[in-house]
Amino acid sequence: MSLCINPNCQVPENPNELVFCQACGSELLLEGRYRVVKQLGGGGFGKTYEVREAARTTGGSTSGLPQVLKVLINNQPKAVELFQREKDVLSRLHHPGIPRIEVDGYFTFFPANSQEPLHCIVMEKIEGLDLQQYMAQRGYRPISQQLALEWLHQTFTILHEVHQQQFFHRDIKPSNIMLRADGQLVLIDFGAAREMTGTYIAKQEGGQVTGIHSLGYTPPEQVNGQAVPQSDFFAMGRTFAFLLTGKPPNNMYDPYSDECRWRGYAVNLSPLIADLIDRLMARLPNQRSANTQVVLQELAEIDRTLQLSKATPPPQVPEIYQVETVVSSGSPSTPTFVNPVTLNESTGNQIPETIVNPAAAQASQPSASPTAYNPT
Template structure:
C-alpha cells in the first residue's frame, strides 16, 4: 500500500506501485525515494506516518498541518536540532530529512520531516502495560544514568529539551532508551537570554513535570533536571507527580511509596526536583558523579540485567503479537463466566419468583418454578431461550415468560457490560486467566464498544460460533465482535 499524505484527500490508500494518488493526483514517491506505508497517528498539529526507502528500511515521517508561524518555527527547529545532535538515544535525521511537499491543486506546502524510527514503547505506555507497577530502583538507576548521558549530549550543544516526560522517552526492544519529541527544544543564545529577560518566551507546560520557572517562560537547562526527576518519581511509584503533590507544603510526598530505594538515590532525585533552579545540580556531570557514588546497598548488577531483560522480553512479546489471548483461553474464560452466571441466575431467579408471588403477580404456586427457571436460564444464556421459544412454540409464551426473560437478559447484559468497561477491563472469567479487554490503543473500552461486543457476540453464538472461531485465524486473535467493536483481548504480563 502507498498512502497519500495530502490531508484534504478523500481516499488516501493507493496501490503500492502507483506514482500518483488515484484520488487527488498528489505524488506518492516522496523525495524520489520514500513511500508512506502506514499512518501512525495524528492530531491538530500534524500527522505521523511510517514509510520505507528504496531498500525497505523503515522510518518515520512527520507532516505539519498547523499553518501558524509559531508551529512552523518549532517544526523547523526540531529538524535543525536533530541534525546537530549525534547520540544513539536521539532519533537521527539525515541532511535532506526536512523538505516541503506540495499536494496537487493547492498552493500551500506541507512541512515534512523524515527521521529514524524508534521501535518500542514510551515509558508511559510501558508502565500502563505493567498495570502501573513501579520499576525497581536498580533499574531506575540504570535508566537515569542512560538518560542523563543523552541530556549531556543535548546540553553540550547548548540546547535544552523543555518537555521531558514519560511519554517522550522510548524503551527500545533491546532495552536501550531514547529521548524523542525535540519540537520544543531551545538553544541557549544571547537572543534567547534577551527574550527571556523581556518575558518573550513561549511556555511549554506538561502538568506534573514542568518547573515553575518554565511555566513563567524562564526555562534553563536545570529545568530539564526537574522534569527528569519527576519522570522517575512516576516510574518508581506508578503514580503521576500531580497525585503526590501537597500544595499546602509545596512538597512531593513520594518516598513512602518506594521503601526499597536507597536514601542516597532518593536525595539525588529530590535535589533534581528542587523548587529553585539554583538548588538543582549545575550540570549533567554532577548528576553522573553522584550516581556513581551511590553505595552498593541496591540489588546487584545481575538483578539489573534480569530486570532489563524482563522489560525487553515483554516489549518483544508485544511487538511479536504474543500478548493476544488465543481462542482456547478465551473459551475457558467465557465458560467460567457462564458458571458464575449460573449461580447468579439461581439467586435472582429465586428472588424474582418470591417477589412475583408475594406481590400477587402470580397466584399459582407451580408458576414459581417457571418464572424462577426462566430468569435463571436467561441470566446464563441471554436472549436465546426466549428466541428459541418464539420460533418453536410462540403460542405457549405468556406475559410472565416475557417479563422473566427480560429480567434474565438484563442480568446477563449488565454482567458483561459493567465488567468489560470497568477499570478491571475484564469479566471475572477473564480476570481468572489474567486476560483483559481493551481498545486498539490498550485503553479500557467505552460503553458503546462494550454494547457492540455484547450484541455482536450474541450474533456470533447464533451463527454456530463462527464469530468465535475466526479468533484462530485473525492476526490479533479477534473474534467477529472484537472486529466490530475495535477491541482486543490481551494476556497480562507479570
C-alpha cells in the same frame, strides 16, 4: 499499499505501483524516494507516518529500514518555527539515545490543488514503547531500584550530549522517552528544545519565549517563561518519581508544602537514590544539581556505595542456643541440661556441647571440712 499524505484526500490508500494518488492526484513518491506505508499517529498540529525508501531497481517496491515521516499540517508561524527547530537540533546531535535525522530529511510538499505546503521531516524510526505506555502495560507497577539506576544513567548520558551542544529539551516526560527492545532509552520530540544563546536570553527578558507546559512535569520557572538547563532536571526527577511509584506527580502533590510527596509510595528504594531525585526536582534551579556531569558523578557514587554494601557481609553474632531440659536414659527422674552452645568467633566452628548431670555436678563440688576442735 502506499498512502497519500494530503490532509484533504478522502481515499488515501493506493496500490504500491502508483506514483500519483488515484483519488486526489497528489504525489505518492515523496522527494522521488519516500513511499508512505502506514500512519502511526496524529493530532491537531501534525501526523506521523512510517515510510520506506523506494528501491530504484525493483519497480517502485520499498526496501531498507523503516523511517518516520513527521508532517506538519498547521502552518501557523510558531508551529513552523518549532518544527524547523526540531530539525536543526537533531541534525547537530549524534547519540544512540537521540533519533537520527536524514541529511536531506527536511522538505516541503505541496498536495494537489493546494497553495499551502506541508512541512516534512524524515528521521530514524524508534521501535518500542514510550515509558508512559510501558508503565500502563505493566499495570503501573513501580520499576525496581536497579532499573531506576540504569535508566537514570542512560537518560542523563543522553541529556549530557544535549546540554553539551548548548541545547536543553524543555519537554521531558515519560511519553517523550522511548524504550527499545534492547533496553536502550531514546529521548524524542525535540520541537520544544531551545539553544542557550544571547538571543534566547534576550527573548526571555522580553517575554517572547514560547511556553511549553506538561502538567506535573514542567518546573515553576518554565511556567513563568524562564526555562534554564536545570529545568530539564526537574522534569526528569518528576519522571522518575512516576516510574518509582506508578503515580502521576500531580496525584502526589501537597499544596501546603508545595512539594511532590512521592517517597511514601516508593518501595525498597535506597535513600541515596530518593535524595538525588528530590534534589533534581527542587523548587529553585540553584537548589538542583549544577549540571549533567555532576549528576552522572553522583550516580556513579551511589552505585559504588550500593555495590559495596552488597559485597560487605553483616557482622557475625555468636549463636546462642537456649537451655533445654532432656530426659537422661540412665535416670528418667533426673533432668539433664544442655549448656548454652556458642560458635568460636575466630574459626566459626561449633564448641562441643557439655552434658551436665545436676546430681553428679553437686557431688563433684568440694565440700567444706569441719574445723577440728583442739581443746587447750
